[in-house]
Amino acid sequence: MKNLALLLFTLAPCHAAGLANGVKIGEVSDSSAVLWTRLTRDAEPGNRADEWKAGAPNWTVPGIEGKVRFNYYPIGDREKIKSTPWTGVDSDTDFCRQFKIEGLEPDTRYSFEAQGLVGGRDGAEIRGTFTTAPAPETEKPITFTVSTCQEFETRDDKANGHKIYRSMLDLNPSFFIQTGDTVYYDRKEPKSKNMDLARYRWGRMYALPFQKALHREIPSYWMHDDHDITKDDAWPGVGFGDLTWEQGLQIWREQIPQSDKPYRTFRWGKNLQIWLPEGREFRSPNTMEDGPEKSILGKEQWAWLEETMKASDATFKLYISATPVVGPDRDSKNDNHANKGYHYEGERLRKFLSSIPGCFVINGDRHWQYHSIDPETGLNEFGCGASSDAHAGGWNQKDKRPEHQFLRVKGGFASINVDGNKATFTHHDVDGQPVYTAEMER
Numbered sequence: 001m002k003n004l005a006l007l008l009f010t011l012a013p014c015h016a017a018g019l020a021n022g023v024k025i026g027e028v029s030d031s032s033a034v035l036w037t038r039l040t041r042d043a044e045p046g047n048r049a050d051e052w053k054a055g056a057p058n059w060t061v062p063g064i065e066g067k068v069r070f071n072y073y074p075i076g077d078r079e080k081i082k083s084t085p086w087t088g089v090d091s092d093t094d095f096c097r098q099f100k101i102e103g104l105e106p107d108t109r110y111s112f113e114a115q116g117l118v119g120g121r122d123g124a125e126i127r128g129t130f131t132t133a134p135a136p137e138t139e140k141p142i143t144f145t146v147s148t149c150q151e152f153e154t155r156d157d158k159a160n161g162h163k164i165y166r167s168m169l170d171l172n173p174s175f176f177i178q179t180g181d182t183v184y185y186d187r188k189e190p191k192s193k194n195m196d197l198a199r200y201r202w203g204r205m206y207a208l209p210f211q212k213a214l215h216r217e218i219p220s221y222w223m224h225d226d227h228d229i230t231k232d233d234a235w236p237g238v239g240f241g242d243l244t245w246e247q248g249l250q251i252w253r254e255q256i257p258q259s260d261k262p263y264r265t266f267r268w269g270k271n272l273q274i275w276l277p278e279g280r281e282f283r284s285p286n287t288m289e290d291g292p293e294k295s296i297l298g299k300e301q302w303a304w305l306e307e308t309m310k311a312s313d314a315t316f317k318l319y320i321s322a323t324p325v326v327g328p329d330r331d332s333k334n335d336n337h338a339n340k341g342y343h344y345e346g347e348r349l350r351k352f353l354s355s356i357p358g359c360f361v362i363n364g365d366r367h368w369q370y371h372s373i374d375p376e377t378g379l380n381e382f383g384c385g386a387s388s389d390a391h392a393g394g395w396n397q398k399d400k401r402p403e404h405q406f407l408r409v410k411g412g413f414a415s416i417n418v419d420g421n422k423a424t425f426t427h428h429d430v431d432g433q434p435v436y437t438a439e440m441e442r
Contacts, residue, residue: 017039017040017041017064017066017116017117017118017121017123017124018039018040018041018042018043018044018116018124019037019038019039019040019043019068019114019116019124019125019126020038020040020042020043020044020045020061020207021037021038021040021061021202021203021206021207021212022037022126022206022207022211022212022215022216023035023036023037023112023114023126023128023212023215023216024036024037024098024206024215024220024256024257025128025130025215025216025217025218025219025220025257026098026219026220026221026222026256026257026258027100027221027257027258027259027264027266028130028132028133028175028219028266029132029133029266029267030104030106030107030132030133030134030135030136030267031102031103031104031105031106031132032100032101032102032103032104033100033101033104033130033132033219034098034099034100034101034257034258034259035070035072035084035098035099035101035112035114035257036096036097036098036099036256036257037068037070037096037097037114037116037126038063038089038094038095038096038097038203039063039064039065039066039067039068039089039095039097039116039118039124040061040062040063040064040095040116041062041063041064042061042062043124044207045060045061045203045204045207046060046061046062060200060203060204061203061204061207063089063091063094063095063096063203064095064118065088065089065090065091065095065118066088066089066095066116066117066118066119066123067086067087067088067089067116067117067118068086068087068089068097068114068115068116068117069083069084069085069086069087069099069114069115070083070084070099070101070112070113070114070115071083071112071113071115072101072110072111072112072113073110073111073112074105074108074109074110074111075109075110075111075129078111082101084099084101086117087099093254094199094202094203094251094254094255096254096255098257098258104132105132106132106133106134106135106138107131107132107133107134107135107138107140107269108131108132109129109130109131110129110130110131110132111127111128111129112127112128112129112130113125113126113127114126114127114128126216127216128216128217129216129217130217130218130219131174131219133174133266133267133268133269134268134269134270135269136267136269136270136314137270138269138270139269139270139271139420140269140270141417141418141419141420142174142268142269142271142272142417142418142419143171143172143173143174143415143416143417143418144173144174144175144176144177144268144274144415144416145168145171145173145176145177145413145414145415145416146176146177146179146320146362146364146384146413146414146415146416147164147168147176147177147178147179147364147384147387147413147414148178148179148180148181148322148363148364148365148366148384148385148386148387149180149181149364149365149366149367149385149386149387149391150162150178150181150182150183150205150386150387150388150391151183151184151187151188151387151388151391152183152184152188152201152204152205153188154386154387154388154390154391155208155388156388156389156390156411156430157210159209160208160209160210161208161209161210161211162208162210162211162387162388162430163210163388163430163431164387164388164411164412164413164428164430164432165208165210165211165213165214166210166213166214166432167413167428167430167431167432168214168218168413168415168432169213169214169217169218170432171415171432172218173218173415174219174268175218175219175220175221175268176214176218176219176220176221177220177221177222177223177274177276177320177362178220178221178222178223179223179225179320179321179322179362179363179364179365179384180223180224180225180226180227180228180322180323180364180365181225181226181227181228181364181365182205182222182224182227182228183198183201183202183205183227183228184201184227185197185198185201185227185228185229185230185231185240185243185248186227186230186231186232186240187227191240191241192240192243193240193241193242193243194241194242194243195243195247195251198243198247198248198251199251199255202251202255206255220257221266221274221276221320222256222257223276223278223279223320223322223364224252224256224262224280224322225279225280225322225323225364225365226280226335228248228252229245229248229249229252229280230243230244230245230248233286233334233335234280235280235283235284235285235286236280236281236282236283249281261278262278262281263275263276263277263278263301263304263305264276265308265312267312267314268418270314270315271314271315271316271418271419271420271421272314272315272316272318272418273312273314273316273317273318274318274320275305275308275309275317275318275319275320276320277297277301277305277319277320277321277322278297278301279296279297279321279322279323279336280322282295282296282297282298282300282301283295283296283297283298284296286334286335286341290340290341290342290343290344291344292344294341294342294344294345295342295345296323296336296337296342296345297345297349305352306352309352309353309356309359310356314358315358315418315420315421315442316358316359316360316418316423316440316442317356317357317358317359318359318360318361318362318416319353319359319360319361319362320361320362320363321337321361321362321363321364322363322364322365323335323336323337323338323363323364323365324336324337324338324363324365324366324381324383325337325338325346325349325350325353325361325363325379325381326338326350326361326372326373326374326379326380326381326403327339327372327381327403328372328401328403328404329366330394330395336365337349337350347376350374350376350377350379351377353377353379354374354377354378354379357442358423358442359379360379360380360381360382360423360425360440361379361380361381361382362381362382362384362414362416362425363381363382363383363384364383364384366383366385366394366395367385367386367391367392367393367394367395367409368383368385368386368392368393368394368395368407368408368409368410369383369384369385369406369407369408369409369410369412369414369427369435369436370382370383370385370404370405370406370407370408371383371404371405371406371425371427371436371438372401372403372404372405373403373405374403375402375403380438380440382414382425382427382438384412384413384414384427385408385410385411385412385413385414385427386411387411387413387430388411388430389410389411389430390411391411392409392410392411393409394409395407395409396409397409405438406427406436406438408427408435408436410429410430410435411429411430412427412428412429412430412435413427413428413430414426414427414428415428421441421442422439422440422441422442423439423440423441423442424437424438424439424440425437425438425439425440
């Protein structure tokens with residue numbers, strides 16, 4: 001295991017303030033990043049040993065009013081230190097704050113210090129590192145990891161979190177992508193039918209030591225799906241109890257490092273560019289009759305996708321989707337591009353992506369791992385699978401379709417290595433052991 005000390009956080013020896021949810025390093029490019037933290041009343045979450053029961057939620061992580069900031073500098077050159085301004089946090093944003101830092105150097109490892117302060121008393125500090133993306137003309141091997149569908153109750157290490165985070169950290173990836181279904185508002189008690197309970201789920205998920213250890217040194221990109229805004233298969237306007245669609249988006253945007261647009265693309269050197277489309281905010285109602293006007297992506301995002309993909313000269317152009325594009329999916333589902341409910345746009349998307357040289361799909365949402373090839377277009381799709389074995393399911397292991405090159409109904413994650421004209425896709429189990437590998441060449 002890589003550096004067990006990473007599971008421990010350096011905090012000032014006081015209870016005046018804490019950073020119990022660690023940090024999140026997001027939206028990293030070759031010149032910028034977004035740094036996130038949350039000021040908490042205590043250095044560690046409370047009630048760690050107890051499972052939730054009515055009236056006594058476990059892993060409570062209360063926030064506290066105060067100020068936060070980040071210091072950052074290239075490793076080994078503290079004389080170049082820069083600081084964000086001390087900025088206040090309060091209950092309006094669940095005591096969270098994020099800062100976009102710019103003017104960074106490409107392919108450079110930075111140290112940072114997240115600091116919290118309450119009144120004039122002693123504060124708290126977390127130290128970490130991250131590396132910026134290489135410049136577009138730089139040829140450099142890149143490895144990154146992808147996961148989906150993590151639920152607090154199905155974590156496979158009750159004290160520390162999901163084992164995949166420890167396993168991914170062992171690989172030392174350039175970056176990590178969480179494709180959605182991050183906290184599950186609508187499954188297991190207490191269901192998050194208001195803002196307080198929704199924020200509670202974020203607080204306990206990102207107080208888990210395995211999660212915190214990875215996010216203090218690996219840049220990450222987050223994509224939301226239905227369970228992260230209100231409930232299963234939701235579209236704009238669909239709430240969950242007293243939690244409105246607008247409140248769900250507000251909480252997402254306060255808890256996760258953000259870019260200006262919810263759909264975005266990032267270049268990692270000469271050979272890799274990733275696209276992170278948005279699959280919930282622009283979609284038509286699932287109940288709408290299928291046809292040319294029914295869309296998951298919407299017209300604005302379609303124009304962006306076609307323009308940016310056609311303009312890219314990256315060797316590999318990877319479309320990272322919160323939901324399946326190829327599938328196959330269960331007959332009972334009807335809200336993604338692999339389903340009949342969006343068949344018209346699904347065909348359009350598969351045809352377009354297959355026309356882009358070096359384009360493959362990596363998707364989340366489904367609770368099984370697979371590699372499928374669309375029989376009509378030849379488009380390859382890799383489903384990364386749920387984040388733990390206890391969360392896996394929804395497909396019969398014996399039901400291997402002609403599209404399936406690989407099928408495994410277990411938890412784990414995916415890693416992708418891009419090196420020159422070769423991309424290697426690997427499915428891993430929760431302990432990081434490879435269970436399937438496929439090589440693609442350009």
